[in-house]
Amino acid sequence: MTSITMGSPHLHIEDPDLIGRRWRTGVLLLIVADASFVAALVFSYFYLRGLNTEHAWLAPKQQTAAIWMSWLITGLLVVSAVIFRSAVRGIQKGNERTFVMAAGLASLVVLVTSVVQFVQLATFPFGVGSSSYSSCLYVIAGANLVHLLLTLFLGVAMVGRGRAHIYSATSNWQVRIVGLWFGWVSVAAVATAFATSFIASP
Secondary structure (H helix, E strand, O other): OOOOOOOOOOOOOOOHHHHHHHHHHHHHHHHHHHHHHHHHHHHHHHHHHHHOHHHOOOOOOOOOOOHHHHHHHHHHHHHHHHHHHHHHHHHHOOOHHHHHHHHHHHHHHHHHHHHHHHHHHHOOOOOOOOOHHHHHHHHHHHHHHHHHHHHHHHHHHHHHHHHOOOOOOOOOHHHHHHHHHHHHHHHHHHHHHHHOOOOOOO
């Protein structure tokens, strides 16, 4: 009769690959749910911009947000996703040092991006209730900040677990799954930055 010690992380009742596939399915479903939320934000932005009921899209002489700021945030997120992808490749080759360094650098870029996003939110030249455009910008920027903070948490966790030698060339499901999240967050940022680049109502 085979006994399994609860404190041993190397013994599994089920195949680790089966568990990993379940994790991946769960994260993919989370991404699909989050994608529907981002799609709703983008749709709402274009809908309110196009409808412009009673000219409420922009208040008279209202200042607008700097488009380059949103693209800067997006660019930094894409860079972090690319760097984390190199971390995934590193651990798949069994190189723990490369993994830890790349995951740490990706997390640092996400931290810088979070600061930039907070600065953008804090320095919008309008209030949240100034216009429909203002409301949309605050919600989109706030949602992006939540994405960033969650991604930062995951990145730092990967660094810590990498330093603890949790992952290897044959056991790295969690790293690959976090890589999916990094990629999705950068895609979401591109979508919202593209949408908010169109300001004036047609």
